[in-house]
Amino acid sequence: MRSRVQAVLGIDAGTTSVKSVVISTTGDVLGAARSTVRIRRPQPHRAEQDMGEVWSAVAQTISAALAEAGDVELLGLGVTGQGDGAWLVDADGRPVGPAVLWLDGRAAGRVARWETDGRGELIRRTTGSALFPGALPVLLEELQDSDPGLLDRAATQLNCKDWIRFRLTGVRATDASEASRTYLDVATGRYSEELIDGLGHAGFRRLLPPLCPPDAVSGRVTERAARETGLPVGLPVATGLVDTPAGGVGLGVVGPGEVYAILGTTAFVGAVQEHVTAPGDVPLITLNLGRGTHVIECLAPMNGTPNLDWAREATGLAALEWSQIEDLVTAAPAGAGGVLYLPYGGVSGERAPFVDTAASAAWLNITVRTTPGELLRAVYEGIALSLGECMEVLGVTTDATVRLCGGGAQSPVVCQIVADVTGRRIVRSTFAELGARGAGALALVAVGAAPDLAAALDRFGDDAQTFEPDAGLRPLHDAQAQVFRDVRDAVRHHWPTLRATRTAAHTADTRPATTRPPTSDL
Numbered sequence: 001m002r003s004r005v006q007a008v009l010g011i012d013a014g015t016t017s018v019k020s021v022v023i024s025t026t027g028d029v030l031g032a033a034r035s036t037v038r039i040r041r042p043q044p045h046r047a048e049q050d051m052g053e054v055w056s057a058v059a060q061t062i063s064a065a066l067a068e069a070g071d072v073e074l075l076g077l078g079v080t081g082q083g084d085g086a087w088l089v090d091a092d093g094r095p096v097g098p099a100v101l102w103l104d105g106r107a108a109g110r111v112a113r114w115e116t117d118g119r120g121e122l123i124r125r126t127t128g129s130a131l132f133p134g135a136l137p138v139l140l141e142e143l144q145d146s147d148p149g150l151l152d153r154a155a156t157q158l159n160c161k162d163w164i165r166f167r168l169t170g171v172r173a174t175d176a177s178e179a180s181r182t183y184l185d186v187a188t189g190r191y192s193e194e195l196i197d198g199l200g201h202a203g204f205r206r207l208l209p210p211l212c213p214p215d216a217v218s219g220r221v222t223e224r225a226a227r228e229t230g231l232p233v234g235l236p237v238a239t240g241l242v243d244t245p246a247g248g249v250g251l252g253v254v255g256p257g258e259v260y261a262i263l264g265t266t267a268f269v270g271a272v273q274e275h276v277t278a279p280g281d282v283p284l285i286t287l288n289l290g291r292g293t294h295v296i297e298c299l300a301p302m303n304g305t306p307n308l309d310w311a312r313e314a315t316g317l318a319a320l321e322w323s324q325i326e327d328l329v330t331a332a333p334a335g336a337g338g339v340l341y342l343p344y345g346g347v348s349g350e351r352a353p354f355v356d357t358a359a360s361a362a363w364l365n366i367t368v369r370t371t372p373g374e375l376l377r378a379v380y381e382g383i384a385l386s387l388g389e390c391m392e393v394l395g396v397t398t399d400a401t402v403r404l405c406g407g408g409a410q411s412p413v414v415c416q417i418v419a420d421v422t423g424r425r426i427v428r429s430t431f432a433e434l435g436a437r438g439a440g441a442l443a444l445v446a447v448g449a450a451p452d453l454a455a456a457l458d459r460f461g462d463d464a465q466t467f468e469p470d471a472g473l474r475p476l477h478d479a480q481a482q483v484f485r486d487v488r489d490a491v492r493h494h495w496p497t498l499r500a501t502r503t504a505a506h507t508a509d510t511r512p513a514t515t516r517p518p519t520s521d522l
Contacts, residue, residue, distance in 0.1 A: 004073040008443040010436030013081035020061035021436035022069035027460035031069030033061040047103035051095040062229040076236040076447040078439030080246035081160035084134045088154040096153045102134035107142040126195040128186045128286025136182040157207040169219025173212045176288040177242040186288045212239040214290045215445040238446035250434030251403040254453040263408030269390040270298040299390040302346035311379040326413040332373035340364040341382030353393045358495040384421035385484045401425045419467040426467040
């Protein structure tokens with residue numbers, strides 16, 4: 001009789017979609033399903049989700065992925081998901097209200113007050129991350145003031161993946177990566193009583209769930225969850241990690257000194273460190289990985305692929321396919337003929353490796369002989385220069401290998417330019433669902449099918465493609481990087497005035513909407 005294929009299930013609950021993937025122990029995708037989840041905005045600056053809808057989406061995708069996979073021997077499952085926000089349940093495990101998402105901005109005014117009264121600095125010093133409106137401590141205080149009855153009913157804070165795991169197992173728990181954005185001392189991996197007391201939040205201490213290792217079994221599928229999903233009763237469920245480090249695990253980033261980057265709508269660079277290393281004045285996200293003092297230090301610049309979309313339209317080349325655009329880019333010389341692009345095109349400015357809400361984009365050093373190909377290549381290189389600056393701030397040496405994913409990484413032209421401009425070897429993964437893959441790897445370790453994450457990923461195999469930097473371009477790009485920073489820093493003090501003139505110009509435009517040229521977020 002033929003034995004069944006052994007597999008694990010990885011669940012990745014993002015902000016707008018939920019994915020469930022059945023992965024064989026050799027890394028093959030046997031079944032996969034995706035479902036969208038709604039973001040509700042009942043008032044300006046609010047972003048919420050119905051926790052029941054999230055669970056329903058998870059249950060549906062599990063059932064569909066299992067049906068596609070067929071008759072497999074499921075060893076265990078792992079979960080990851082969006083971080084931050086407030087996902088509160090009562091003593092019976094029922095949501096006390098909608099989940100308040102990381103996108104929520106209702107506490108922005110409170111954040112500003114905390115930055116002036118010292119509480120923001122206390123949070124940075126303890127958690128290694130800057131305060132923002134979607135962080136749990138500031139949200140709890142905001143909810144206490146606006147709806148005290150809600151917090152009176154609440155018994156436990158469960159982040160997105162923890163809520164899903166609770167629905168699967170009935171166990172209330174979290175891991176250090178989630179707790180790093182709440183009240184965790186990232187240097188020790190334990191909740192900080194000093195931070196809780198310093199914020200005046202002793203009354204909220206009861207809401208914090210126990211901490212479990214991410215690669216340990218923290219519960220088993222209940223009979224009720226089995227009926228809703230089709231999973232076997234008693235299936236082991238790993239604690240898991242929040243989406244950022246789980247995606248890194250999916251890429252193969254598990255040990256100190258390993259680095260990865262994401263190039264999507266926004267960008268990201270993260271480095272695994274043995275302990276906290278970065279200075280306190282850098283706008284980092286620091287996440288304890290639940291393995292002693294090991295942390296991942298991250299920078300998340302706003303300048304991602306929307307710069308490329310805009311540049312294609314702004315140069316009048318929107319009708320061209322991306323392959324044709326990249327033919328123009330590769331035909332232009334490295335260094336873009338001296339054209340420099342500052343990639344700060346996000347409407348909300350920039351957040352890494354510096355914070356400036358007035359930051360704006362610009363092409364520089366243009367002449368009447370500048371070609372469209374040079375303009376476009378300058379945009380590609382400008383994004384890569386920003387990534388390279390983030391790598392340097394994080395202490396990533398030029399002999400490091402950087403694993404790259406995201407929509408931009410699907411382009412080999414982008415990957416090669418990032419390699420050349422940053423001077424670092426770029427390894428691109430072609431696995432579609434890296435978060436689910438990371439969750440699955442954690443499940444393999446949790447059930448004892450692999451001794452550690454490195455071994456689990458070895459079992460999954462590696463489908464990566466490598467891009468080596470051109471050593472001959474190093475002097476050119478080193479000089480380019482220096483000019484990039486010098487020019488950027490020289491114009492920074494003009495950004496607020498420039499943004500004000502842009503706002504005034506848009507306000508003063510009284511032409512009928514049908515005759516106005518389209519405005520750009522840049």
